[in-house]
Amino acid sequence: MSATGQGKGWDVLDSQDRARFEQLVLPHLDAAFNLSRWLLRSRTDAEDVAQEALLRAFRFFRGFNGGDARAWLLQIVRNTCYTWLEKNRQVELMTEFDEDLHQQSSATPEALAIAGDNRERLARALDTLPVRFREVIILRELEGCSYKEIASITSAPIGTVMSALARARQRLQRALTQPAQQEAPREL
Amino acid sequence: MSCDFSGTLVHAYFDGELDAVRAAEFERHLENCRDCTATLGAAESMRSTLQRAQLYETAPANLRRKIRAELKVSSPGASSSSIAAWRWLAVAAGILLVTGVAWFAVPRMGTTSMTSSVTSTEILDAHIRSLQAGHLTDVASTDQHTVKPWFDGKLDFIPPVRDYMDEGFPLIGGRLDVLGERNVAALVYGRRKHFINVFVWPTKEPDTPIHPPGSKQGYQWVHWRHQGMEFCAVSDVSAQDLHELAQLFIQ
Numbered sequence: 001m002s003a004t005g006q007g008k009g010w011d012v013l014d015s016q017d018r019a020r021f022e023q024l025v026l027p028h029l030d031a032a033f034n035l036s037r038w039l040l041r042s043r044t045d046a047e048d049v050a051q052e053a054l055l056r057a058f059r060f061f062r063g064f065n066g067g068d069a070r071a072w073l074l075q076i077v078r079n080t081c082y083t084w085l086e087k088n089r090q091v092e093l094m095t096e097f098d099e100d101l102h103q104q105s106s107a108t109p110e111a112l113a114i115a116g117d118n119r120e121r122l123a124r125a126l127d128t129l130p131v132r133f134r135e136v137i138i139l140r141e142l143e144g145c146s147y148k149e150i151a152s153i154t155s156a157p158i159g160t161v162m163s164a165l166a167r168a169r170q171r172l173q174r175a176l177t178q179p180a181q182q183e184a185p186r187e188l
Numbered sequence: 189m190s191c192d193f194s195g196t197l198v199h200a201y202f203d204g205e206l207d208a209v210r211a212a213e214f215e216r217h218l219e220n221c222r223d224c225t226a227t228l229g230a231a232e233s234m235r236s237t238l239q240r241a242q243l244y245e246t247a248p249a250n251l252r253r254k255i256r257a258e259l260k261v262s263s264p265g266a267s268s269s270s271i272a273a274w275r276w277l278a279v280a281a282g283i284l285l286v287t288g289v290a291w292f293a294v295p296r297m298g299t300t301s302m303t304s305s306v307t308s309t310e311i312l313d314a315h316i317r318s319l320q321a322g323h324l325t326d327v328a329s330t331d332q333h334t335v336k337p338w339f340d341g342k343l344d345f346i347p348p349v350r351d352y353m354d355e356g357f358p359l360i361g362g363r364l365d366v367l368g369e370r371n372v373a374a375l376v377y378g379r380r381k382h383f384i385n386v387f388v389w390p391t392k393e394p395d396t397p398i399h400p401p402g403s404k405q406g407y408q409w410v411h412w413r414h415q416g417m418e419f420c421a422v423s424d425v426s427a428q429d430l431h432e433l434a435q436l437f438i439q
Binding site: 026055067122145148166172173 | 195196198235238239242243244245248254255256259260316382405406407426428
């Protein structure tokens with residue numbers, strides 16, 4: 001842990017570290033923002049939290065061992081998001097993660113294709129997923145992470161990543177084919 | 189009745205996370221499983237739906253500015269005298285990367301000479317595959333005199349095998365692998381807690397220096413040719429570490 005405070009903590013890194021941070025970590029700002037936006041379901045909150053996460057990453061940069069900078073940053077982003085959710089929207093984190101596995105969806109690829117033409121509807125369906133399902137979909141489908149990367153970002157075993165993805169896809173498919181009134185109310 | 193695999197393995201297959209053997213096994217299963225075929229179709233359709241919807245949200249410009257200001261990092265294009273010259277070289281290497289990959293990814297047009305005909309995707313896939321349980325090494329030994337003879341008779345060439353334990357790259361073992369439809373030797377080295385695959389195959393091309401590092405999905409690779417052999421080292425360790433290992437091979 002760094003002993004620096006909020007204000008002038010950035011002096012802890014010398015100019016070389018700073019340049020390295022700029023070169024290795026800053027290019028992943030979009031990934032950081034995108035993950036925050038989908039975890040928090042709000043662009044405004046995502047801006048604050050992504051900024052905080054980047055500053056935390058900067059503070060912890062000395063501890064970065066030179067591996068996968070994107071996964072390293074996204075792990076910090078995810079933790080920052082969860083801390084924020086715990087503080088501001090605890091209910092969301094308690095959303096039931098286990099649900100009936102055997103419920104089969106009747107969605108056909110054609111039905112999905114139609115639904116997909118509507119970005120709004122798709123975004124809404126994603127937002128109805130519990131946060132732990134939402135994050136694996138975002139990391140895999142939007143960010144293109146491997147299971148190994150997702151496992152390190154979410155601190156979960158690879159097997160858990162695989163089954164979470166399987167269930168998340170099933171849930172998303174169901175949310176997309178469900179009549180709108182059955183969707184969980186969306187927080188603004 | 190629902191197939192057990194439709195909730196698990198079919199996703200790993202769809203995401204390209206199965207090694208070649210298991211993927212082939214799973215394809216045989218797919219031929220007779222309607223559940224898995226349907227799940228696969230739905231996953232594919234979902235992916236293209238998500239891609240079409242362009243859900244990726246990029247950081248607003250003012251957030252980027254705020255962070256740069258707060259970190260006091262130079263803005264793009266602005267020169268900073270405190271940055272050592274080699275860092276600029278690294279940046280230059282990054283720019284060259286685009287050209288580099290294009291060169292390295294010469295399409296496999298059914299040639300038999302197969303020299304630089306391996307794409308970065310194939311290299312990465314082979315590396316990721318190797319990290320899955322039980323696939324990293326066919327012969328696990330830190331002894332170069334065990335690993336080298338093991339390849340004898342399994343390939344039409346003998347790869348150079350040396351342990352670089354003292355230099356911080358202990359030899360972990362070796363493995364047969366397939367890249368661009370040809371058999372290659374994969375030498376596995378450790379670097380702290382990470383693994384490095386060095387793929388080796390023969391070439392008729394002249395020696396080339398260690399190629400500027402490539403990077404994709406958090407993995408790095410470097411490429412070089414030396415004394416009739418073509419090498420590609422790939423790992424999640426830094427490009428600098430890979431370069432260091434590559435230099436040991438050339439010495």
